[in-house]
Amino acid sequence: MPRPLLSIAIPAYDRPKQLLYALERFIAQIDHRFEREIEIRITDDASPDDALAQVRRLCHQRDYLHYRRHPKNIGLERNLISCTDDSQGEYLWLFGDDDFLEADDALETIMTHLRRGEQDVLVLNRTRRSFDLSRILSENWMRLDPQLEGHFGGLREFCLRHGFISVIGFISVNIFRRTPYQAVDAGAYLGTMYPQLGAMLEAFHSSSTLLLGRPLICHRTQTQEEKRQTLGAKPSEADFMSDVRRRNAVYFSHPYIGMLSELLRQGAFTPADLVRIPECTVINGKLVDFLIQCTCLNHEMDFPADKQAWRKTRDFFESLPLNAEQAARIDPIIEQHTDDRALNRNRQPTLSVITPSFNQARFLPQCLESVCQQNLPPIEHLVFDPGSSDGSREIARTFPGVTLVEEPDEGQPDALNRGFQRVCGDIIAWINSDDSYAASDVFSKVVERFGQADDPDIVYGRGIYVDADGNKLRDAYINTRPDTLVDRLQHEVGIMQPAAFMRRRVIEKIGPLRSDRHFTLDYEYWIRCVKAGLRFAFLDQTLARASYHTDNKTYGMRANSYAEVCDVMKEHFGYVHAIWVRRYAEFLSEGYDGVLKTAANSGLADQARFDGIYRELLRDYNADHDSYNLLLADPGDRPHTNTLREMREQDISPPAPCKPIPLDRTREPGHACYTVGSRRWAYRAQWKQAQIERSHAFLRRRIAVRNKDVCVIVGSGPSLRHTDLGLLEGQDVIASNNTFLSLELFRHVTYYTVVNYLVAEQSCHNINRLRGVAKILPYWLSYCLHPGDDSYFVDAVGYPEFSTDIFRNMSWRHTVSFFNLHLAYGLGYRKVVLVGFDHEYRQPEGVKEQEIIVSPHRDMNHFVGGYFQGKRWQAADVNMMEEMYRLAKTAFEVDGRRIVNATVGGRLELFPRQNLAQALDLTHPT
Numbered sequence: 065m066p067r068p069l070l071s072i073a074i075p076a077y078d079r080p081k082q083l084l085y086a087l088e089r090f091i092a093q094i095d096h097r098f099e100r101e102i103e104i105r106i107t108d109d110a111s112p113d114d115a116l117a118q119v120r121r122l123c124h125q126r127d128y129l130h131y132r133r134h135p136k137n138i139g140l141e142r143n144l145i146s147c148t149d150d151s152q153g154e155y156l157w158l159f160g161d162d163d164f165l166e167a168d169d170a171l172e173t174i175m176t177h178l179r180r181g182e183q184d185v186l187v188l189n190r191t192r193r194s195f196d197l198s199r200i201l202s203e204n205w206m207r208l209d210p211q212l213e214g215h216f217g218g219l220r221e222f223c224l225r226h227g228f229i230s231v232i233g234f235i236s237v238n239i240f241r242r243t244p245y246q247a248v249d250a251g252a253y254l255g256t257m258y259p260q261l262g263a264m265l266e267a268f269h270s271s272s273t274l275l276l277g278r279p280l281i282c283h284r285t286q287t288q289e290e291k292r293q294t295l296g297a298k299p300s301e302a303d304f305m306s307d308v309r310r311r312n313a314v315y316f317s318h319p320y321i322g323m324l325s326e327l328l329r330q331g332a333f334t335p336a337d338l339v340r341i342p343e344c345t346v347i348n349g350k351l352v353d354f355l356i357q358c359t360c361l362n363h364e365m366d367f368p369a370d371k372q373a374w375r376k377t378r379d380f381f382e383s384l385p386l387n388a389e390q391a392a393r394i395d396p397i398i399e400q401h402t403d404d405r406a407l408n409r410n411r412q413p414t415l416s417v418i419t420p421s422f423n424q425a426r427f428l429p430q431c432l433e434s435v436c437q438q439n440l441p442p443i444e445h446l447v448f449d450p451g452s453s454d455g456s457r458e459i460a461r462t463f464p465g466v467t468l469v470e471e472p473d474e475g476q477p478d479a480l481n482r483g484f485q486r487v488c489g490d491i492i493a494w495i496n497s498d499d500s501y502a503a504s505d506v507f508s509k510v511v512e513r514f515g516q517a518d519d520p521d522i523v524y525g526r527g528i529y530v531d532a533d534g535n536k537l538r539d540a541y542i543n544t545r546p547d548t549l550v551d552r553l554q555h556e557v558g559i560m561q562p563a564a565f566m567r568r569r570v571i572e573k574i575g576p577l578r579s580d581r582h583f584t585l586d587y588e589y590w591i592r593c594v595k596a597g598l599r600f601a602f603l604d605q606t607l608a609r610a611s612y613h614t615d616n617k618t619y620g621m622r623a624n625s626y627a628e629v630c631d632v633m634k635e636h637f638g639y640v641h642a643i644w645v646r647r648y649a650e651f652l653s654e655g656y657d658g659v660l661k662t663a664a665n666s667g668l669a670d671q672a673r674f675d676g677i678y679r680e681l682l683r684d685y686n687a688d689h690d691s692y693n694l695l696l697a698d699p700g701d702r703p704h705t706n707t708l709r710e711m712r713e714q715d716i717s718p719p720a721p722c723k724p725i726p727l728d729r730t731r732e733p734g735h736a737c738y739t740v741g742s743r744r745w746a747y748r749a750q751w752k753q754a755q756i757e758r759s760h761a762f763l764r765r766r767i768a769v770r771n772k773d774v775c776v777i778v779g780s781g782p783s784l785r786h787t788d789l790g791l792l793e794g795q796d797v798i799a800s801n802n803t804f805l806s807l808e809l810f811r812h813v814t815y816y817t818v819v820n821y822l823v824a825e826q827s828c829h830n831i832n833r834l835r836g837v838a839k840i841l842p843y844w845l846s847y848c849l850h851p852g853d854d855s856y857f858v859d860a861v862g863y864p865e866f867s868t869d870i871f872r873n874m875s876w877r878h879t880v881s882f883f884n885l886h887l888a889y890g891l892g893y894r895k896v897v898l899v900g901f902d903h904e905y906r907q908p909e910g911v912k913e914q915e916i917i918v919s920p921h922r923d924m925n926h927f928v929g930g931y932f933q934g935k936r937w938q939a940a941d942v943n944m945m946e947e948m949y950r951l952a953k954t955a956f957e958v959d960g961r962r963i964v965n966a967t968v969g970g971r972l973e974l975f976p977r978q979n980l981a982q983a984l985d986l987t988h989p990t
Contacts, residue, residue: 212277331485522987580930
């Protein structure tokens with residue numbers, strides 16, 4: 065038998081009538097439809113008098129029903145864990161033995177989503193009825209639009225919107241991938257009556273989650289008396305069900321806080337998260353207020369709790385950014401139960417160390433030894449290793465005090481962010497596995513500096529560069545004046561990462577490292593910290609040794625490093641300082657790394673080559689109208705002045721003759737006008753006409769020499785990760801927007817397009833840097849996209865119609881793909897193959913098309929997480945996109961042409977499907 069898609073695990077105890085009703089509802093929707101895709105496993109917790117005998121007999125009648133019985137009662141909590149042991153499905157659904165399917169098509173809806181495999185977790189809305197079903201208590205428990213399909217980046221994000229206990233705390237409402245859930249030690253959450261909730265949050269806090277607004281299941285609601293009548297033999301269950309005050313005092317105080325503390329340690333939540341989480345159904349108010357209330361109630365009712373439990377509760381509340389009112393309520397209670405004061409401001413700060421490591425066994429011992437030898441030991445040293453094969457893990461295990469975290473990650477930023485969420489110290493040290501600390505008193509000196517009256521957020525010191533053998537190369541350049549960071553970070557780093565230490569509150573305020581920054585993750589973070597007004601302090605002592613060798617990421621991939629630096633400068637400052645441009649040009653012309661070898665200490669072998677590259681870079685990065693006008697606007701700003709002077713000396717200014725005009729001005733003499741976003745631009749008419757004529761001549765030449773009837777239009781969906789891009793070799797390919805982020809893809813691209821002004825503005829430097837690909841662009845984006853040998857400007861007005869004459873108009877309405885279909889049609893291709901058209905977007909609920917969104921999190925809508933991370937993007941409307949595709953489909957078919965969809969998965973079903981090899985006719989037998 066193939067593995068089922070869904071396992072439904074039902075922990076059962078002495079409710080035969082209710083369970084049989086639930087099974088009948090399941091059977092009615094499974095039979096003749098899902099028998100091979102669903103299994104139901106019932107685990108009887110030793111119900112008295114063989115009460116579930118009829119259930120057992122029913123299970124013998126269908127292959128997908130399974131029954132097992134514990135020889136003795138183990139209790140509700142442990143049965144919640146053990147009932148999943150034999151499950152085989154890709155997805156797991158823990159289901160209450162008195163709940164049932166409310167909607168007649170509930171399984172049809174659920175299985176449709178599970179088959180797509182796009183989410184790791186489904187959360188279901190529900191109805192509530194009295195236990196005997198005589199009364200409807202709620203037709204829509206979460207009060208949601210039944211049409212809602214709410215997308216979340218993980219259960220953490222879900223909880224911040226919809227609560228922690230109130231929704232997903234109940235079984236029956238959560239369906240999730242089985243393997244990650246079962247990999248968690250749910251036993252760590254026993255004692256809370258919610259072990260499945262702790263395990264689920266640990267496993268899926270950052271995994272894609274879908275909330276379905278239509279109530280699909282029913283939750284029977286028992287009275288307290290009904291609950292007491294159907295308890296297991298465990299006294300704890302009687303406590304839990306006896307009365308609300310007793311339950312809250314016992315279970316939602318120390319045990320529940322213990323579960324939350326573990327989730328904090330695991331990185332599922334941050335302290336800042338926990339004070340924000342609402343509870344808006346069972347509990348009305350903030351989760352943290354409920355926990356304070358329950359802890360005070362535990363004290364008031366004098367339930368037994370040892371001093372260790374109170375200390376853990378104290379540590380938990382100390383870690384949270386409570387407001388004054390909350391602290392005033394809880395601090396005196398905790399102080400009564402602990403030896404020391406609840407908030408001891410005079411204690412020495414603790415320090416945690418994080419080391420990301422992967423296949424650097426040569427350097428790791430020295431790194432770990434430099435931590436072990438500190439005269440002020442850290443409280444923890446977490447080493448994250450996703451799977452080294454060179455003995456690194458074995459080395460880490462030999463060092464005392466090291467906690468080796470052996471789990472997959474998505475690279476260094478991801479490993480560090482996991483560490484930031486797990487560590488407990490007041491101060492965080494981050495040191496890479498090929499770096500080391502310079503002396504045994506580094507930590508004590510740093511902690512001492514943090515304790516001074518100015519209360520810095522970040523302390524940094526001096527450092528040195530060493531080679532692969534540990535020999536000194538030179539002192540690192542360090543900015544010793546933190547008060548100048550706001551200006552000097554525009555053209556230098558000035559902080560050596562392993563010589564920098566920060567308080568844990570920095571993470572809580574600034575957030576995680578950017579996952580799309582692989583070379584500048586620390587530099588970009590310092591910029592964010594400075595812009596947020598955090599306090600930096602310089603410690604005049606050599607704190608760290610940084611290795612500089614050929615295997616070093618920055619040294620070994622210097623071109624990518626410089627390109628990323630320039631990206632960061634454009635993002636944060638709106639331009640790239642001439643110093644960074646010069647360093648990049650030195651590398652491109654001479655191969656200088658900018659650390660050990662520069663033009664200043666080595667000279668330039670080919671001045672003319674350097675001058676050409678330098679001028680080209682200055683133009684590509686800073687000659688768009690917004691960057692240039694930024695430099696002009698504040699001539700008193702020294703960083704701006706220096707760069708503007710360099711550009712003027714190189715005779716660089718915006719190359720397109722255009723200017724902004726008032727939005728309400730319909731005409732400008734001698735100009736063509738177009739509104740772009742919230743601005744209106746006027747373009748010199750003669751220049752525009754010359755550009756259009758040049759572009760039309762180019763397109764006519766391409767039509768004349770075209771020797772293929774098939775072209776590929778590439779979208780940017782996540783499915784590109786599962787697409788064999790090698791099949792594009794030798795094909796005519798149209799790609800758009802930020803597809804240049806994939807070098808594997810972009811080497812196949814024939815035509816590049818962009819029509820969205822936010823994409824153009826934020827990626828203009830990258831687009832201007834593209835060479836060797838024909839860029840087909842609306843003329844009205846020339847305020848940021850430069851004219852040049854590879855750039856061809858066309859008329860593009862966003863009409864909801866398909867123009868069969870691209871020399872009149874190429875409409876872009878609702879999606880760049882509509883523009884691309886015009887281009888493919890106009891060039892004469894008889895068949896267009898679509899890939900990467902997932903046709904689905906995760907975006908905040910309630911946003912309308914074109915509404916601007918900014919998300920600091922990884923981009924789940926595109927093939928790389930950094931596609932729109934940290935950028936402004938506009939909400940999409942796939943229904944309107946599909947209307948445009950329908951117009952294109954009709955135009956193609958009228959002319960006897962075809963559009964086929966070769967996307968791996970996705971939700972675009974308007975066009976016939978083929979796999980990519982078939983669509984490109986590459987499946988002929990050899």
